[in-house]
Every structure is written in C-alpha cells, then in structure tokens.
Amino acid sequence: MILTxxxxxxxxxxxxxxxxxxxxxxxxxxxxGDPLPAGRELAASLDVSLETVQRAYRQLAEHGIATSRVGxxxxxxxDVDTTSFSIEAxxxxxxxxxxxxxxxxxxxxxxxxxxx
Amino acid sequence: MILTxxxxxxxxxxxxxxxxxxxxxxxxxxxxGDPLPAGRELAASLDVSLETVQRAYRQLAEHGIATSRVGxxxxxxxDVDTTSFSIEAxxxxxxxxxxxxxxxxxxxxxxxxxxx
Amino acid sequence: MILTxxxxxxxxxxxxxxxxxxxxxxxxxxxxGDPLPAGRELAASLDVSLETVQRAYRQLAEHGIATSRVGxxxxxxxDVDTTSFSIEAxxxxxxxxxxxxxxxxxxxxxxxxxxx
Amino acid sequence: MILTxxxxxxxxxxxxxxxxxxxxxxxxxxxxGDPLPAGRELAASLDVSLETVQRAYRQLAEHGIATSRVGxxxxxxxDVDTTSFSIEAxxxxxxxxxxxxxxxxxxxxxxxxxxx
DNA sequence: GTGGTCTAGACCACG
DNA sequence: GTGGTCTAGACCACC
Numbered sequence: 478m479i480l481t482x483x484x485x486x487x488x489x490x491x492x493x494x495x496x497x498x499x500x501x502x503x504x505x506x507x508x509x510g511d512p513l514p515a516g517r518e519l520a521a522s523l524d525v526s527l528e529t530v531q532r533a534y535r536q537l538a539e540h541g542i543a544t545s546r547v548g549x550x551x552x553x554x555x556d557v558d559t560t561s562f563s564i565e566a567x568x569x570x571x572x573x574x575x576x577x578x579x580x581x582x583x584x585x586x587x588x589x590x591x592x593x
Numbered sequence: 594m595i596l597t598x599x600x601x602x603x604x605x606x607x608x609x610x611x612x613x614x615x616x617x618x619x620x621x622x623x624x625x626g627d628p629l630p631a632g633r634e635l636a637a638s639l640d641v642s643l644e645t646v647q648r649a650y651r652q653l654a655e656h657g658i659a660t661s662r663v664g665x666x667x668x669x670x671x672d673v674d675t676t677s678f679s680i681e682a683x684x685x686x687x688x689x690x691x692x693x694x695x696x697x698x699x700x701x702x703x704x705x706x707x708x709x
Numbered sequence: 710m711i712l713t714x715x716x717x718x719x720x721x722x723x724x725x726x727x728x729x730x731x732x733x734x735x736x737x738x739x740x741x742g743d744p745l746p747a748g749r750e751l752a753a754s755l756d757v758s759l760e761t762v763q764r765a766y767r768q769l770a771e772h773g774i775a776t777s778r779v780g781x782x783x784x785x786x787x788d789v790d791t792t793s794f795s796i797e798a799x800x801x802x803x804x805x806x807x808x809x810x811x812x813x814x815x816x817x818x819x820x821x822x823x824x825x
Numbered sequence: 826m827i828l829t830x831x832x833x834x835x836x837x838x839x840x841x842x843x844x845x846x847x848x849x850x851x852x853x854x855x856x857x858g859d860p861l862p863a864g865r866e867l868a869a870s871l872d873v874s875l876e877t878v879q880r881a882y883r884q885l886a887e888h889g890i891a892t893s894r895v896g897x898x899x900x901x902x903x904d905v906d907t908t909s910f911s912i913e914a915x916x917x918x919x920x921x922x923x924x925x926x927x928x929x930x931x932x933x934x935x936x937x938x939x940x941x
Numbered sequence: 942g943t944g945g946t947c948t949a950g951a952c953c954a955c956g
Numbered sequence: 957g958t959g960g961t962c963t964a965g966a967c968c969a970c971c
Binding site: 488492495496497498499500501502503562563564565567568569570571572574575578579580582584585586588589590592593 | 679684697698706
C-alpha cells in the first residue's frame with residue numbers, strides 16, 4: 478500500500494491517512510476483508526508517529542470501514558459499503574445552486590479548485 | 594444589521610460573521626460602499642469578543658469585500674463582486690465530504706465538470 | 710466536578726473519565742448545556758495526561774453526549790438523552806435467563822459481584 | 826468436539842475457546858471427567874495457535890472446570906458445577922453496559938437485587 | 942509479532 | 957485562555 482501525505486495541508490494527517498485508505502477502496506486496490514499494514518509499519522513508511530496511524534485506524538473502525546483486533550492486525554470490514562462514499566448527490570445540489578445564481582461551469586470549477 | 598451565529602457549528606465564529614455579512618450583500622440588504630457596524634458595536638450585539646469581529650472584518654478586507662480605514666470604520670468595497678462567494682458554503686461542504694471519502698482535487702473537478 | 714479513577718482497574722482511564730461524567734449526568738449534578746472542566750484543568754486534578762482527558766471528551770462527543778469547540782471549551786450537549794443510559798432492560802433479561810437455569814437471587818448477585 | 830470462533834468479536838480468542846467448551850458442557854455434549862482434545866489437535870482444527878488453546882485450558886483449570894496433567898492431557902473436572910457459568914456471557918454484557926453509563930458495582934448489585 | 946493505552950512534551954487555530 | 961493535532965517514547969494484553 479502506497480500512500481502520500483501532504484504535510485502542508487490543513488487537513489490533519491490522521492484524516493489524510495484515512496482518506497487515502499478510503500481512496501484505495503474506491504479504486505478497488507483493496508477490498509472487504511483485506512488486511513491493512515501494521516500500524517508500526519505504516520507509520521515508518523509514512524514517517525509519522527504510530528499514534529497518528531492508530532488514530533486513523535481508530536477512526537476507520539468507528540465508521541465501520543475497518544476492524545482492529547489485538548494481535549491480529551487491522552483489516553477492511555467484511556461488510557464495508559463503498560457506495561456510502563459517493564458524493565454525487567452533493568455535486569448535483571451544488572450545481573443546481575450555482576445555476577440558480579447565474580454561475581457558469583467555468584466559474585464553478587474555478588471556485589471549487591481555489592477552495593480545495 | 595441583524596446577524597445570527599450558530600454556536601453549535603464547527604465553523605469558527607469569525608468566519609460565521611463574515612458569512613453573515615456576505616449573505617446580507619447577496620440579499621441586497623447592504624450594497625457597495627455601505628458602512629459596516631463599528632467593531633465594538635457588532636461585538637456587543639453578537640455577544641462575541643471584539644477580536645472575533647475584527648478578525649471577520651480583516652478577512653473580508655483580505656478578500657476585497659470590505660475596506661477598513663482607521664477612524665473611518667469599515668465599509669463594503671465599492672467594487673465588490675458577489676457572484677464569487679454566493680455558493681462558498683456549499684463548495685466548502687462538498688470539498689469536506691469529498692476529502693472524507695478520499696477524493697482528490699483533480700477527481701472532484703472531473704466529477705463536477707462532468708455533471709455540469 | 711469531583712471524579713475518582715481506579716488505577717488498578719482494567720478499564721481504560723479515558724473510559725473511566727467518560728463513565729464518571731455520565732454518572733454525574735445521571736445523578737443530575739450536571740445537565741444539558743453545562744460546561745465541563747477545561748481539559749488541562751481536569752487532567753491536573755485527576756493527575757492524568759491531557760491526552761487522556763481529551764480522548765474522554767472526544768468519545769463523549771462521538772456519542773453525542775458532549776460538544777467541544779476550540780477556544781470555547783467542552784460542554785454537555787443541549788439535547789443529551791440520559792434515558793439511553795438505562796440498563797433496566799438488560800437487567801430484566803439477565804434475571805429471566807438466570808431463573809430459567811435455576812439460579813437463585815443470592816447466586817446471581819455473587820456472580821455479578823465477582824465479575825465486576 | 827466442534828467449536829466455532831468469531832474472529833470479528835472483540836472477545837479474545839482464548840476466552841472464546843473457553844466459552845465454547847463451557848457451552849458444550851451446558852448442552853451436555855461433554856460431562857465431568859470427559860477428556861478435552863489435545864492442544865495441538867484443537868489448535869489445528871480451529872486454526873489458531875497452540876498458545877491460544879493452552880491459555881484457554883489454563884483458564885479453565887484456574888476456574889476449576891478442567892484439570893491438566895502432563896502426558897495425560899486435559900479433562901473436565903469430575904466435580905464441575907455448571908450453574909455458575911451458564912449466564913456468564915449475559916453478566917459480562919450487563920457489566921460492560923453498566924460501566925459504559927457510569928454505574929458502579931454497588932449500584933448495579935442494588936439494581937439487580939431490587940429487580941429479582 | 943499485533944493493536945490498546947498512556948505520558949509529557951510541543952505547536953497550532955480559535956476566542 | 958480553549959481544544960486539536962502530533963511526536964516519541966513507554967508498557968500492556970493478545971496471538
């Protein structure tokens with residue numbers, strides 16, 4: 478598993494780690510039941526503290542995306558539902574509102590790009 | 594000017610103050626060149642610290658929405674362009690959700706562009 | 710707020726802190742909207758690390774029992790539902806099952822007391 | 826002896842093994858004096874480490890449920906009393922929930938005693 | 942080996 | 957002042 482972090486981002490590292498794992502799920506690189514790297518291992522490869530990785534895993538567990546068991550590692554939940562990751566509805570809503578105030582496609586992409 | 598803040602929101606108060614002023618602009622309650630309330634006055638009416646209001650005004654100034662001059666108070670810029678921030682809140686929300694599910698900037702722009 | 714921790718317990722300290730706060734709620738010592746002690750303050754009075762208290766508060770927030778805002782402290786949620794803390798149903802279920810296998814009141818209290 | 830483990834459970838495997846043996850006792854599938862499978866054999870059939878099975882047997886011995894003798898294997902104690910552990914799981918669950926809502930041992934015993 | 946908990950520091954943004 | 961994040965260590969139970 479190869480993940481990249483943006484140390485200059487305002488987004489907390491532990492959320493970035495969780496984001497990256499969800500991304501791998503969406504891309505199909507990993508799937509239900511698949512093991513995640515050991516905390517110490519991932520911490521070393523990302524050059525962050527173990528606690529940061531643990532917080533990421535803990536958050537994934539709280540959201541039902543992964544499960545951790547002492548001595549057995551952390552793995553993607555067998556019943557993980559990737560469809561919940563979709564944001565299509567939000568995108569449609571945004572576009573509707575943009576149109577309602579006369580914002581063009583080009584402008585909206587500019588605004589979104591600037592805010593990301 | 595009557596503004597309301599949501600103390601239960603995760604959004605910082607000083608940004609909420611700025612948001613509210615932009616909303617007044619969008620609704621036409623205030624317009625280019627109009628004066629904003631004195632910092633101390635608005636702070637008292639919102640029951641927040643003066644520093645919070647000052648930070649809000651500073652942010653508006655940085656975005657070219659308002660201008661401050663010592664002794665003259667703060668007023669809406671004469672050349673303010675409302676189209677750019679009318680959907681800021683929605684864009685922010687979309688980006689937060691996109692990040693939380695591991696969607697990158699490039700991907701999101703693609704999705705938005707396709708759906709428009 | 711006076712809380713006591715059992716350092717010899719197997720129960721994690723941060724859960725004990727959360728337990729104690731729920732207990733205060735059940736006893737009516739604190740109620741919806743009431744502020745909780747500042748993390749540093751509670752950490753000092755309990756002689757645990759700040760992180761331990763923060764984890765307790767974070768857990769309460771995740772369960773909708775408290776809300777934290779940077780710079781404004783942590784307080785009991787205004788819509789907290791203490792009835793959800795009840796365990797009467799579980800107790801009744803346990804007693805039914807105990808009776809069904811011929812366990813007497815005295816025995817059950819012994820078993821529960823030993824397991825706590 | 827056929828036992829099943831729940832790898833998704835938070836309950837340690839070695840306790841689950843002990844639980845399953847107690848359940849067999851309660852169901853009458855095995856009785857006082859009956860031999861338990863050899864450690865290596867059970868470990869292989871459950872696909873867990875020998876250490877896990879050994880820990881389970883050790884725990885059963887500590888609770889007076891089984892006895893181990895080198896070279897002779899492990900067997901159910903001849904004087905085992907099944908009434909004591911028939912509702913252990915329910916008691917554990919109750920205590921966990923009680924702790925999570927801040928109920929103390931004394932309080933819980935009071936509640937259980939009142940409801941019986 | 943694994944994850945879970947905890948500490949004692951630090952720096953940051955918000956008020 | 958507040959809470960949020962992060963680090964670099966440590967010890968523990970489980971496998």
